[in-house]
Amino acid sequence: MATDPVLEIQGLHVTYAGRPPVPAVRGVDLRVRAGEVVAVVGESGSGKSSLAHAVLGLLPPGGRVTGGGIRFAGTDLLRLSERRLGRIRGAGIGLVPQDPGVALNPVQRVGAQIAEVLHLHGQADRRTAWLRAEEILAEVGLDEPALRARQYPHELSGGMRQRVLIGIALACQPRLVIADEPTSALDTTVQRRVLDLLARLTRRAGSAVLLITHDLGVAADRANRLVIMRQGGVVETGDTAALLRAPAHAYTRDLLAAAPAFAPLSPPPPPAEAPPLLEVAHLCKRFPLGRDRAIAAVQDVSFAIPRGSTFALVGGSGSGKTTTARIVTRFEPASGGEIRFDGADITALRGTALRQLRRRLQLVYQNPYTSLDPRFSIADIVAEPLAAFGLATGQDRRRRAAGLLEQVGLGTGLLDRRPGELSGGQRQRVAIARALAPQPDLLVLDEPVSALDVSVQAQILALLRDLQQRLGLTYLLISHDLAMVRQVSHFVGVMRAGHLIETGPTEAVFAAPREEATRELLAAVPGQGWRASVAGG
Known part of the structure; x- marks a missing residue:
């Protein structure tokens, strides 16, 4: 029947090896019908990406499905051999991954990466696959597709690389496209163009879309239905408009309150006039x-x-x-x-004068996962500017580091941990504490x-x-x-x-x-x- 779901997930459980084992997905039910866009929304650790990877049979080492079922177009995916599942990936189910810097082969031309999918699934021979790859690059909006096909990923912008990934995912006109945070690394204008492109191409192919995102604003714009996940389970699901107007679960209301697109628009009150x-x-x-x-x-x-x-x-x-x-x-x-x-000209400062300026002018970087040295303890990271500028020594550095952690809302129990043991939010608080250390x-x-x-x-x-x-x-x-x-x-x-x-x-x-x-x-x-x-x- 036309109304039968393209994807049907029933009571799915995914567990990762550990002592004890870590449950990542807990009893999830989900259906996606032809032509429908269903967005799975949740924070990091909610289980949404594990859900998507389980559908594709691409769980990382240590992860396995421990219960429930996954059916694609009536076929039980969990009963298929790796060889038969491989035939469905790309041809029946396309994937648009999050990071094109990781997903694309850096030593292979982008045209060859599209042609490979076409040839692998019998959509073209080696000669016609390249010609079709150029056509696909034109369809995803890249100028001079013959030139782009011969380029390597590093020669393209982030938005161009993401368009290449969409081309790969849709090359065989799959019945289902899984888009896993497909634009989170892009600025908003490029994000909008890429999502518009994905919507246009999937509508033309009649593909269903399972959109994985932490951005409720993106989900609100793009999805027919929302599935809200938290700690591995579904806390709420429903029609997008109805759910946004009257969210039933406190967690959904918290997500709405936190999303910039739905937050009050008033800026902070202006400060008193100052030089x-x-x-x-x-x-x-x-x-x-x-x-x-x-x-x-x-x-x-x-x-x-x-x-x-x-x-x-x-x-x-x-x-x-x-x-x-x-x-x-x-x-x-x-x-x-x-x-x-x-009031002082700092354009050409050098040496000691520039070093002293840096006490008063500090930088907080974008990515807390790369801005903190993984070898150092949190105490050493926060106290590093104190040592560098000679502002404290010995135990006084540790005492002041503890005070800085408290100032940014972290407990002193984190002092001896390392960045890898902290969440993203905790790491960014540590980065702010470090920036505050020299009192800028x-x-x-x-x-x-x-x-x-x-x-x-x-x-x-x-x-x-x-x-x-x-x-x-x-x-x-x-x-x-x-x-x-x-x-x-x-x-x-x-x-x-x-x-x-x-x-x-x-x-x-x-x-x-x-x-x-x-x-x-x-x-x-x-x-x-x-x-x-x-x-x-």
Whole structure:
């Protein structure tokens, strides 16, 4: 029957080996029908990716299905041999994985990777597979597909690589596509284009979609039905519109409250008038390309940040916002222009003077999984700036590290642990504690919550607001997430192609953007279509 589910999961249990064994999926029931988009939403550790990998028979070592059933188009997948299951992967079920940097073979041309899927499943011979691969690259929106087919993954942007993965997943026109966090590594404008492409191609092929995401805004925009998972189980499921208007479970309500797309839109109250702590005037940065060429990454950028306020630089990938932040922190020299910090010109500082500046100007990196040295204890990581600047010695460093952990909401019981023993949110709190150690005046926050789940994002943002109020900190925030920026920033500057094209108080810029690029960024914020209906429900 046409209404029979393409995918039917009944009472699924997935367990990982350990002492004791770790249950990852607990008794999950789920159905996806032809042409339907079902989004599985939950935080890291909720079991949503284990659920998807169990369907594909791709659980990592130590993981196994310990109960329940999985049927695809009437076939019991758990009873199939690896060889027969391999025939279904790619042909019957396509996968769009999260990270194209890992999923694509770095030493194989992208055209060959698409052609391989076609040839493997008997969709084309070796000659016609390459020609079809070029056609698929054109279908997923890549310009000059014949050229792109001969390129390697590292020669493409993140958005281009994700389009290649969509092409691979849909090459054989599968009945079901599993999209596992397919755009979490992309900025919002690229994310929107990639999701639009995925929706258009799956509709044309009549494919069902199982969308795995932690972003309730993305799920609200894209799914017919939502499945909310927590700690391995389904806590709530239903029609997207009905569930968002009247969530029955407290956890779903917490996710809604934490999601920037559904949070109140009012920015923080403006701080009292204060002189600028940081002033940037006509900043430029050119990177040489050979003997006679250069690329202008930052061009004539000027802004000021009043003491005690938050200024957000926003823009898509390649807009120049991160390069601007690196110049401000003096990790990158300017090609032109001037940087003044607390009234002093710091553009050309060197040696001891630059070292002393770094006590007052600290950087919090984007990814807490890579910014902390895994070999060090948390006590050593937090105390490192104290030792580097000669601010404390011996036991006093450990005592002050304990105080800094308490300041960011962590217990002193973590002092002797290592980063690998902490969650993502705990690691980012440790990174903030380390940045606070030398008592800086300015924190540069480079995408400080983009690697975290939405509820953990909300906790970190609340912490940053609290620290700003208590310590009088000034923030330069780098982000592509305008929904988050609107909640936390007093002022905003929009960058495009190295230029600062619009700047002003956050609410004024967002309420009446002058530039098309700003309007495009605002339009790309996920979940906007549901905000009014949820508020009115």
